[in-house]
Amino acid sequence: MRALLLNKIGKPYDYTVGEIDTPKPGENEVRIKVAAAALNPVDWKLAQYGAEAWTEFPRVLGLDSAGVVDAVGRQVTTFAVGDRVVQHGSLISRTGGFAEYTLSDTRHLAHIPDTVSFEEAAAAMCAGVTAHQAITRKLHVAADDVVLIHGGAGGVGSFAIQICKSIGATVISTCSSSKMEIVRSIGADEVIDYTSEDVTARVMEITAGLGADRILNTLDGASGVDDLKRLAFNGNLCMIVGELPSCPEGTGMFVKGQSLAYCFLGGAHVTGHSKSLIDIGRMSNELLHLMAEGTVKAVVGKTISLEEVPVCLAELEEGHAKGKTVMTL
Secondary structure (H helix, E strand, C coil): EEEEECCCCCCCEEEEEEECCCCCCCCCEEEEEEEEEEECCHHHHHHHCCCCCCCCCCCCCEECCCCEEEECCCCCCCCCCCCCEEECCCCCCCCCCCEEEEEEHHHHHHCCCCCHHHHHHHHHHHHHHHHHHHHHCCCCCCCCEEEECCCCCCHHHHHHHHHHHHHCEEEEEEEEHHHHHHHHHCCCCCEEEECCCCCCHHHHHHCCCEEEEEEECEHHHHHHHHHHHHHEEEEEEEECCCCCCCCCCCCCCHHEEEEEEEECCCCHHHHHHHHHHHHHHHHHHHHHHHHCCCCCCCCCCEEEEEHHHHHHHHHEEEEEEEEEHHHHE
């Protein structure tokens, strides 16, 4: 089969498009004839830094892939040849989605509804399922909550806004001035321009001094410390990029009954934690259902060929990508 091969870790990146053996599914795996695979920041990060479990090369990147099942393992009962499926795959797998065929463990595999395209399904996986886990599993957002979502124009942020609005919550989001209208169009009730406004002051103004009930931090650990100042009594903060460097004295989290959570989908794959892998599949199906009914939308910025993936990963690394980039075959 044709595949985009990563021949070594680090810069300058060593990619080639070449022929490798078509993988065979294990007992609890399916083989997917790939129709679409989405590009994510984690793809270029893996190319640059690798993963601890990587020992053999070449490797095929591409965590998020969608297509049609063309072979199943002996123990597979929940999927059949011909099924339209999508996966958020494992970062330690050698058989990623930037290829004509890929493999998937059935635990984290999801069926694609007929009204959702392969491109949309692939585009929703990493960012959308991360947002879904943060909102429903970690923050437990309810209809009467005020939710602060950082980076509302980004992949995770844009999905999180839509999921929160489907629940009925009030959403405050941050972004740069050039993206404020986009974030409003997604559904945010209040938008803060972090380049010109004091985010903490604006959050407290909007909430009449109470703070946000739930906060999703898509930025970094250091900014999470500032979020503690914006968090309401009994509030929850969820981090998806890095840990808080420390919990400064005087935050009063214990007295205020506040809690902190972390969200990292890849941890389930790295550890092989079966319950969490199954929940990735469950969350994927839940998100795809919201997409099928039109409640949540995945915005595909452009579609590309297999040969164009390296250039577009570089654009993603440099911050020049607009919308979700999806490879199609």
